[in-house]
Amino acid sequence: DAKTTQPPSMDCAEGRAANLPCNHSTISGNEYVYWYRQIHSQGPQYIIHGLKNNETNEMASLIITEDRKSSTLILPHATLRDTAVYYCIAGYQKVTFGTGTKLQVIP
Amino acid sequence: EPEVTQTPSHQVTQMGQEVILRCVPISNHLYFYWYRQILGQKVEFLVSFYNNEISEKSEIFDDQFSVERPDGSNFTLKIRSTKLEDSAMYFCASSPVGASGRGEQFFGPGTRLTVL
Numbered sequence: 034d035a036k037t038t039q040p041p042s043m044d045c046a047e048g049r050a051a052n053l054p055c056n057h058s059t060i061s062g063n064e065y066v067y068w069y070r071q072i073h074s075q076g077p078q079y080i081i082h083g084l085k086n087n088e089t090n091e092m093a094s095l096i097i098t099e100d101r102k103s104s105t106l107i108l109p110h111a112t113l114r115d116t117a118v119y120y121c122i123a124g125y126q127k128v129t130f131g132t133g134t135k136l137q138v139i140p
Numbered sequence: 141e142p143e144v145t146q147t148p149s150h151q152v153t154q155m156g157q158e159v160i161l162r163c164v165p166i167s168n169h170l171y172f173y174w175y176r177q178i179l180g181q182k183v184e185f186l187v188s189f190y191n192n193e194i195s196e197k198s199e200i201f202d203d204q205f206s207v208e209r210p211d212g213s214n215f216t217l218k219i220r221s222t223k224l225e226d227s228a229m230y231f232c233a234s235s236p237v238g239a240s241g242r243g244e245q246f247f248g249p250g251t252r253l254t255v256l
Binding site for chain 1: 144175177182183184185188196229231233243244245246247248249250
């Protein structure tokens, strides 16, 4: 799996968009970008993934740069329940969790 | 919506005892995984299982650990002789077969194992 780099923490005001960046400059051609989050000590929750194109689902949008060396997860209207650690993972055969970004949504 | 379930939610055991953690993956998934998370640390991969055999395992998954799919629904992790350092949250996950790799995994709520 390619190494990913994320900021350790971010704050976001409730109701605003949360934009979480991730660098994965060594990603290889067949590796996907996956995003998960972990709320407190619950099981990690799959959010979204993509290969080259931008993706959107009911939870979030994923923007992948054209060179695929970085991506941004967008939570369009953050709520207090979105406070969690967000993990960006680049891989194919398995998921390797790093330390992620601790997102704090502030009222 | 289908979910991965795990039992028990909390297991307390004495050092040296055997424990079995149970998981029911999502029914049409074919890849199964165990992870663990020691308090305050990263989620660590233990083992993946496909077609009734281990497809990959980490260095953590030594001879004290084993996995089994005894029937069509359950997926178990056995720790033969528990150590204090096995105390952790253990997560089971499953993923469907698909073109987008095996990174789309669905996790259970975890079993908190406490070894005394």
